Amino acid sequence: MTAFWWTVAALLLVTLLAGLIRIWRGPNPADRMLAAQLFGTTGVAILLLLAQAMQTPALNDVALVPALLAVVAMVAFVRRARPEAEEPE
Amino acid sequence: MIYLQYLLVGAGCLFFIVGTLGLLRFPDTFTRIHAITKADNLGLGLLMLGLLPSTESLPQALKLILIWLLVLAASATASYLIAHYVKAQSPDALPHADTTSEEQD
């Protein structure tokens, strides 16, 4: 049973890391933020799986936090990001 | 029961993979938003469903659901916000005309 949770968690970790590619390649800031958003959701999923795999229900509380706060970074981005100046100073 | 759990969790995982694939394959920001929002939320939902039988109490189960709902609400809002942002960035052309060309670093 635990082996399965671990396998799935590892798979999810792979997809998570694959998301890094999008962060790296962009091309524009919104794409990168989008990938970060993916990190949040996938992270929640991994945390839930780890809670099962490691027999630590307290991890559900940990999962609660990114679920709650992942959006804050996105909000900060859309509210405060400023399009980059076209020309260097 | 346990197989149902496997099935659900496995399916959930699959949707995550699909979401990421979409994120990587789709050509522009808007379509990527589509992919990631819809696939991941479904993935998380299925995974949560799969985990539900393993919970020890009702509140614990409800907490899982709560987490999912929070993620749902957050993604729904975030998807709107980012789409809105992207549109505001390039109001004349929607969808953005340039986003298909990948910038190489």
Add this chain to the structure above:
Amino acid sequence: MHFFVSVLLTGSLWWILTEGAQAWWIGGPAVLLASYVATRLHHPDSQRINWLQVPLFALFFLAQSLKAGVDVAVRTLRIRPAINPGTLYYRTSLPPGTARYLFGSIVGLFPGTLCTDFDHDQVILHVLDTNADIAMDCRRLERRIARLFSLPPAAIPPTSLNKEAQS
């Protein structure tokens, strides 16, 4: 009234969070505080939810988001992503306020749609596939939301579809 509902909701939330340990001596004040905050932040003229409609709406929502997930999965897994994105100017009858904005955000979880902006009574949607009958889905969602907020169903104005599709 609204405060009362808030207390109920936050109270059950507290119950869930503490997993039944309850600890009301701290939970009580916490719930009251949260409810107070909820009331303070609540926009006075926003529409009220008809709580009886919630389960029904939830079912509809679940079905639609399942459909959306599968839809997008199928499109993704094609060798060449099967998409045909475009813009849809959807005229909504929902009045400005909670209902309309709920529509805007929830539509993003529905098959092939993504709200990008509101313009007067138009909702500007980005659609994954301009060939699909998006307007139909939207209208159904709109009706459900109207019911959720006990709003009178209004005449549905025609919707224009941006034909400048691009791949």
Add this chain to the structure above:
Amino acid sequence: MTTDFWFACIGAVLIAMALFTFIRHTHLLRRILAFNIMGSGVFLILVGLAQHQRQTDPVPQALVLTGIVVAVAATALALIIFRRFYQLSGRTELDEDQQ
């Protein structure tokens, strides 16, 4: 190789990478990032090393919690000063050759 040991090693590599960046780059924001990652590396070592082949140790965990708070305070402070500096000067780095 235990989990604790593995992550302690990762911590060591993170520190080295961050230190290199800290030395090489002059952009103040990047240095803040490097500082944070270096801090994370140190924290990993603190917890990982203490727990390696011993039981779970609450003390280093508590220390790291304190350390995280301090790091946040320092980061926030650095950002605030940096932003004010940028506002006044339009520069994102210090004049390095000033003695």
Add this chain to the structure above:
Amino acid sequence: MNLIPLLLVIPLAWALLSLLLPRLPIGLLALAGIVLQLGTAAMLWNNVQVHGASSYAIGDWVAPLGITLVADGLTVTLLAMTALIAVVCAFYAIFYLRAYEKERRYFWPLFWFLLAALNGIWLAGDLFNLYVGLELLTLSAVGMVTLSGERHALAAGLRYLYAALLGSLAYLLGVALLYGAYGTLDLGQLSSLLDANLMTQLALALMTFGLLMKTAVFPLHSWLPPAHGGALAPVSAILSALVVKSSFYILARLWMDAGDALMPVSAAQLLGTLGALAIIWGGWQAFRQSEIKMLVAYSTVAQLGYLMLLFPLAIGQSQQSAVLAWQGTMLHLLSHGFAKAAMFLAVGTLVLAVGKKRVVDMAGISAKMPLALFAFGLASISIMGLPPSGGFNAKWLLMQSAIQSGQWHWVAVLLVGSLITASYVFRVFSVSFQKDADPQIRSTHPALDLSALLLAAIAIALGFAAAIPVELLTLPEDML
């Protein structure tokens, strides 16, 4: 009631007070508090002198579970010095800050947090607690540097912050390794446990690096001059007199605790060499500066170099030589504290009066500001290491140590340092005596001169009363 925690409670309480009640006359309030603290420090000093060193388990949890504070001869001396310098700087600041309406509101809370951090560091007996104390110190010090919000101050503050943070992390990494190796953070326990192995030595090397960074020892000093030279005068005084000493204090304790076994003589010689380079380079730079506050700031860089001589003189040498080096270094720390604070205060008054910053702007100032200049002169006697002054006695002890251990090259360093110091100090004087200049000055409050004079007088008085601190410095059972 035990006095040790009071030294933490008073500054913290006053920090809150001045933060929460900015409308009160916080200057006067601060003075009351600092006098109270001075009294407490003095009483503790007396206690230690009479009854010997004592320790205090916070929260009634003894080490290694809890945190233990230690008050020995060195600690109480440093506490007394801190309180004394702080009381004068506070007095000075009350009048000085009249010209700085905005800064005044935030100066006091930061001042108090800084004092709390300093007292905490002097008393600390726990490695991690020292880290937190260092961070509190750094942040409040950086805050004080940037108080004016001007561009150069911000740049200086950033440079300082980055260097200090890097230093903290290096230190913390060392702490992490030591905890990993020995499972305790208590200094007292560690000193008996430490043995020579790669991890311990790496840990100590890292901690040394971090602390050297924070002490601004050559070549890691570049952050110091802009920070100390650019801040408001009372801030510069506190930074140079006290703040940089705190990290050196930790360093010295570590090395002395770890002892000869762990610290190779070559490393000690290396540190001494860095010190020597600091003395020469800092002195040379001080000589070259055009701004007078920068001159004083570079002087700090040079003077910190003398502290480094502790290591080659104490590590791997005879007991007698080590004791002399220890006493000399700590006496230098004290007298430099008083003298440098006096110098910065005096220079601050001069700059305030003249309204310009460069050395050449001070032409003919001796006629207009004799007292400030006199204070500067008295202080520089100690800085130069000329008798009668604490600085001289410190150099004498160091020299004795060097001669007894046969390390004549350090004698040469000491002497060359004195000569370089004299050259930049007298540069200021010779400008100030110029007769043809007639500087326009603003009148300054006599309290400003008085404060600087007082501190300078203490630095001189240490030349006559050195026995009091020196005897106390040998008091702990055996730090060596």
Add this chain to the structure above:
Amino acid sequence: MNFWLPLLVLATSLVAALFIFTLPEERHALRGSFNLLAAVVKIALVGWMIIAVANQQTFETRFTLMGDIDFVLRADALSLLFAGLSSLLWLFTTIYAMGYLEGTPQRSRFFGFFSLCVASTMGVSMAGNLFTFLIFFEMLTLSTYPLVVHKGSAEALRAGRTYLFYTIGGGVALLVGIASLHALVGHTEFVETGVLRDVSPDLYPALTAIFVLLIAGLGVKAAIVPLHGWLPAAMVAPAPVSALLHAVAVVKAGAFGVVRVIYNVFGVEFSYQLGVLVPLAAVASFTIIWGSIQALRQSDIKKRLAFSTVSQVSYIILGLSLFGPIGTMGGLVHLLHQGIMKVTLFFCAGIFAETLGITRIRDLNGVGKRMPLTSAAFTIGAFGMIGIPPVAGFISKWYLGWGAMEAGLHWVLGVLLVSSLLNAAYFLPVIYRLWFARPAPEWPDEQIPAGRFETNPWLLLPTVITAAFSLGAGVFAAAAWSPLSWAELIAVREYLS
């Protein structure tokens, strides 16, 4: 009381200095009266001590500085010789300076440092061990710097730099010497006949090196060639400062230090054993001759006097290195005599410059008629320098020569003779000009004094008194309280105990 008296003596000038520093610039009267009062009190105190010491009493202030180092002020016969000179001349120079600086700015600073300088000198004289000596020796350096640069002109600042360069360098040498000595033998208390008698021969080389270091350090202030460079440069200072530097404070402190090192640290006999005295005598002799030759070449009055000092101070050192009681008496008594005579000469030079604007020797033609009292004082001083009886200088040279004979160093006689001739060669022309040359139609820059005296009485009075002293010390050399008998007292205690 025996504990406090040395401190009290020190405090009279120290308190005066601090009081003057805090006084506003324009309170001239208060400052002046306080300064004079302090000087008088000091003379009284020193006088008391002299009487007591003559009656075998000792005064000692002692407390621990740190570890094994004490701060010691002790009044013995030798210290009172110097202390007496300083306190006496402080009074006269102060009076003179008050007249000299009338109407100039920054008098507060000047008199403050002046008093501080005297305080340091008193400390030097009463220091009971090398460490205490060093403290006051360096304090002297610092307190004289502001006096040297007092005028604030570019030239004065340059001179100040030179002065510092030399004296701080000397201080460093002294410090190294003292520190090494301390490390080598522990305490360095001044004891009659020295403390080093019983050290093992292994240390002789080291001790020789230390001796050289110490003498080099002290020699800077004592202006031994080639360490004298600062002295002529410092001539830009106001005349009372020059008087102070040459007669009382700086050069004398150096010379006095040499006395202390030879007599009370190394001990004459031990020094002789080490074989360092004869070279010292040689250096002193060279300095005497060289200084005189240089003086001959100067056309500026003060410069000539300055080089004269270089030469004259080495008489003291020469006397000391003759390792015999007679030579000692000659050297010590010259410490006093030279002080009084040189102060007279500088006072005169200052009066010439202030009243008539004369700074060069060729302008002195006929001044004797215009200023008879001043010229007479100058003449007495100059005769003393040459060694013409019955002026004090004769006594010194007589004893020096006698001492040299006793020591068997006959060549020293030659040195004395040559130097006396040279002295005559550079002083007699001046005296000739003063009295016999025809005056120029008008003086370079004459200030008509207000009173009926030839110049400001504040300037004249101390000059005349010191001239009288110079004469008196020679005429009454055999009297009980003359400098000579005091020097005899010291010599007896050094050699016979």
Add this chain to the structure above:
Amino acid sequence: MQFAFDSMLGLGLLACAAGVFWSRDLFRSVVMFIAFGLLLALTWVRLEAPDLALAEAAIGAGLTGVLLLDAIGHLRQHNEHSPRNHWLLPLLCCIALALLLILSFNARPEASISLPQLVAESLPESGVEHPITAVLLNFRSYDTLLEIAVLLVAAVVAMALNDGLAAAARTSTEQSNRDPVLAGFTSRLAPVILLVAIYVLWAGSYMPGGAFQGGAILAAGLVLLKLADFHIERYAESLLRLGLAFGFLVFLAVATSVMIGGRPFLTYPEAFAGQFILFIEAVLTFSIGLILFSLFNQSPGQEVPHDN
């Protein structure tokens, strides 16, 4: 499979760090950093430190990320000037450092003191059941006191730098261009965040959680409100100051007041240790939340910088 997971997690951390460091575009670095924070939270879970995971999730991915995004939004361009040229020596030094560290891990001596055991033995006396909270608020509460002081200092400096800084300009940029969707979402999420914050605080006595994590969550909630243009900071400044300092005030007051009874500094009455700790944690949560929020809120505004 655990091993595979751990390996990937570790490499992922390195990859993220590399992304942060080697990206020329600073915005990309910041996003990479946010991702790094999330991976780090997972790492803490793997190190059996859920408290740290909680804190990291709230801070690294939440608050620090927001601060950095806000800062980078403030910059006009994200690309940096070219790095320094001399890099070989630093590189070698850094590699040597990493190698030395890893080597030294192997050469570790056996510890003679077992602190976890001591903690476990003293836990019953501490008043709480969760060892980390016991360490933070009882055994080593002095550290925590100073740590709060550090936070407070940062807030004071932020206030000082922001004082008198065109307050008018700040408010004018805050003219309500409130996004209705965001506002609606926020107004409903905020009470939940508040409740979760309090829950985490309460949980600290028994399981992972505590004042700091609660405070960080609270701060994130406040930041969210602020970003959604709810003007919550419009309280009198003195009240804000009180709020910032309140936690520290109470902590210090409790710590000191026991001394009047003759007990050592920072002790709690035995019978009520748990209640005291919870009370202190509650006020600390409140204050930490406010402090972290004010660190965000006091960030200098977005005026265009003058060139030179």
